[in-house]
Amino acid sequence: xxxxxxxxxxxxxxxxxxxxxxxxxxxxxxxxxxxxxxxxxxxxxxxxxxxxxxxxxxxxxxxxxxxxxxxxxxxxxxxxxxxxxxxxxxxxxxxxxxxxxxxxxxxxxxxxxxxxxxxxxxxxxxxxxxxxxxxxxxxxxxxxxxxxxxxxxxxxxxxxxxxxxxxxxxxxxxxxxxxxxxxxxxxxxxxxxxxxxxxxxxxxxxxxxxxxxxxxxxxxxxxxxxxxxxxxxxxxxxxxxxxxxxxxxxxxxxxxxxxxxxxxxxxxxxxxxxxxxxxxxxxxxxxxxxxxxxxxxxxxxxxxxxxxxxxxxxxxxxxxxxxxxxxxxxxxx
Amino acid sequence: xxxxxxxxxxxxxxxxxxxxxxxxxxxxxxxxxxxxxxxxxxxxxxxxxxxxxxxxxxxxxxxxxxxxxxxxxxxxxxxxxxxxxxxxxxxxxxxxxxxxxxxxxxxxxxxxxxxxxxxxxxxxxxxxxxxxxxxxxxxxxxxxxxxxxxxxxxxxxxxxxxxxxxxxxxxxxxxxxxxxxxxxxxxxxxxxxxxxxxxxxxxxxxxxxxxxxxxxxxxxxxxxxxxxxxxxxxxxxxxxxxxxxxxxxxxxxxxxxxxxxx
Numbered sequence: 001x002x003x004x005x006x007x008x009x010x011x012x013x014x015x016x017x018x019x020x021x022x023x024x025x026x027x028x029x030x031x032x033x034x035x036x037x038x039x040x041x042x043x044x045x046x047x048x049x050x051x052x053x054x055x056x057x058x059x060x061x062x063x064x065x066x067x068x069x070x071x072x073x074x075x076x077x078x079x080x081x082x083x084x085x086x087x088x089x090x091x092x093x094x095x096x097x098x099x100x101x102x103x104x105x106x107x108x109x110x111x112x113x114x115x116x117x118x119x120x121x122x123x124x125x126x127x128x129x130x131x132x133x134x135x136x137x138x139x140x141x142x143x144x145x146x147x148x149x150x151x152x153x154x155x156x157x158x159x160x161x162x163x164x165x166x167x168x169x170x171x172x173x174x175x176x177x178x179x180x181x182x183x184x185x186x187x188x189x190x191x192x193x194x195x196x197x198x199x200x201x202x203x204x205x206x207x208x209x210x211x212x213x214x215x216x217x218x219x220x221x222x223x224x225x226x227x228x229x230x231x232x233x234x235x236x237x238x239x240x241x242x243x244x245x246x247x248x249x250x251x252x253x254x255x256x257x258x259x260x261x262x263x264x265x266x267x268x269x270x271x272x273x274x275x276x277x278x279x280x281x282x283x284x285x286x287x288x289x290x291x292x293x294x295x296x297x298x299x300x301x302x303x304x305x306x307x308x309x310x311x312x313x314x315x316x317x318x319x320x321x322x323x324x325x326x327x328x329x330x331x332x333x
Numbered sequence: 334x335x336x337x338x339x340x341x342x343x344x345x346x347x348x349x350x351x352x353x354x355x356x357x358x359x360x361x362x363x364x365x366x367x368x369x370x371x372x373x374x375x376x377x378x379x380x381x382x383x384x385x386x387x388x389x390x391x392x393x394x395x396x397x398x399x400x401x402x403x404x405x406x407x408x409x410x411x412x413x414x415x416x417x418x419x420x421x422x423x424x425x426x427x428x429x430x431x432x433x434x435x436x437x438x439x440x441x442x443x444x445x446x447x448x449x450x451x452x453x454x455x456x457x458x459x460x461x462x463x464x465x466x467x468x469x470x471x472x473x474x475x476x477x478x479x480x481x482x483x484x485x486x487x488x489x490x491x492x493x494x495x496x497x498x499x500x501x502x503x504x505x506x507x508x509x510x511x512x513x514x515x516x517x518x519x520x521x522x523x524x525x526x527x528x529x530x531x532x533x534x535x536x537x538x539x540x541x542x543x544x545x546x547x548x549x550x551x552x553x554x555x556x557x558x559x560x561x562x563x564x565x566x567x568x569x570x571x572x573x574x575x576x577x578x579x580x581x582x583x584x585x586x587x588x589x590x591x592x593x594x595x
Binding site: 079211214215217218219221222224225226227228229267271272273 | 383386387388407408409410411412413415416417419424426427428432433436437439440442492
């Protein structure tokens with residue numbers, strides 16, 4: 001039983017290595033291996049490879065992993081596979097935070113941390129606290145209340161976002177709209193350093209709280225009676241997830257559905273135990289977004305599709321499948 | 334000889350929002366006792382149980398466990414002494430019965446520490462005692478209500494606590510499964526000395542199996558005494574606002590009641 005789960009994780013691990021190794025070679029033109037390891041490193045192909053494609057693949061992988069793991073956390077706390085950064089309005093909150101910073105913010109960083117990311121994190125945290133509060137206030141903690149609260153919060157923040165666009169000048173508006181579609185357009189290693197701390201700290205908290213996540217999926221009251229400090233753990237997990245969503249949204253815009261599909265598909269293969277689910281979800285999310293982004297930048301090359309469009313095209317039907325009970329049929333939450 | 338109470342509830346009140354759920358409760362529970370809590374719907378039985386487990390913690394007054402106030406315990410310390418079996422409708426759980434029982438060992442784990450051999454042994458023992466070992470690899474959602482309830486009790490036992498709090502463990506169960514649960518509880522109480530506090534709707538079960546009965550009505554203690562004393566038409570009418578017919582049990586000779594209009 002556990003043998004099978006370990007095998008799945010191992011397969012995902014090697015697939016991730018393969019994807020990370022191969023994806024940067026693919027583009028409008030395939031990069032010949034010789035150019036990659038050219039000792040002079042001066043060739044244009046080597047330049048594109050190291051300065052554009054490698055960072056981009058790294059950011060895709062990190063962003064995918066972070067979104068997937070945030071989705072996993074929300075699904076455990078809400079005990080619902082429809083809970084994700086996107087459906088709960090957390091992405092919208094983060095997007096508003098980031099857009100507000102682009103419009104009003106100081107160009108400088110706050111304590112060396114990029115202001116867009118901090119602002120996006122704040123927006124994410126506010127929206128998850130709002131949605132959780134609303135869901136909690138209605139008796140019974142139902143799927144309907146959760147989704148409606150998510151939709152409401154999402155709409156509210158999106159409207160504020162539209163308002164910001166309205167009062168922005170033409171170039172700013174264009175930048176915000178383009179960025180809202182979700183896209184990983186990075187140049188150089190800067191973006192990696194902007195994203196990595198958020199993902200690393202968030203993931204560390206989640207891994208540290210693996211046992212607690214398992215307890216949460218059986219319900220908060222049972223978790224509490226078994227010795228979990230429910231209020232504190234939930235607070236830390238919301239903080240960690242917001243950190244990750246904020247970090248990703250600031251760099252790549254609100255990319256949807258990665259956080260919904262990844263943990264769910266992994267649960268089919270490794271089951272609900274977070275000791276297996278967490279590593280599987282991280283790897284799957286990373287692979288999924290890297291592949292989607294590779295598709296996004298090659299399918300109509302030389303033009304690019306925003307990767308958010310691709311994940312949404314895949315995720316929409318998946319969401320409907322979940323809503324129609326595909327999940328319950330499989331005997332998973 | 335002075336026996337110290339396991340639980341001591343003193344002038345305890347609890348409200349949710351503006352609704353006063355529990356009011357000025359005073360009672361003690363002795364270690365090794367089997368206490369049944371009865372009372373009409375909405376009397377505050379479940380709330381009282383959750384206050385005793387420490388799930389609710391913002392009440393007025395005092396609840397002590399072995400002389401120490403509940404707030405003074407960390408959640409894990411509390412979980413090692415008290416375990417809790419909630420009402421049946423707790424939503425779907427995706428784990429197998431074995432995994433779920435093993436998860437009851439949580440208060441004994443530290444972060445990153447994996448499950449040890451003795452955790453596994455405790456879980457297996459808990460499943461053996463409750464007769465659930467045969468479901469070990471079954472998913473909880475594929476079990477019947479009675480089987481599921483027994484797995485929940487096994488998980489509570491695996492937690493290693495000497496006090497077990499149950500919220501209507503036999504509601505929704507057919508007579509055979511209900512009796513199965515009741516005899517498991519009696520056995521735990523008599524043979525292993527586990528203190529049991531159980532909310533129930535069945536007055537006869539309360540009177541037959543337990544050492545003491547606590548009746549709540551509108552959040553106040555309406556009765557506190559022995560099972561023999563609760564079997565009184567006036568007492569019962571006062572609690573449930575309903576007439577009861579009393580009869581003697583044909584086998585045990587103890588009194589039992591059925592609701593009636595007489």
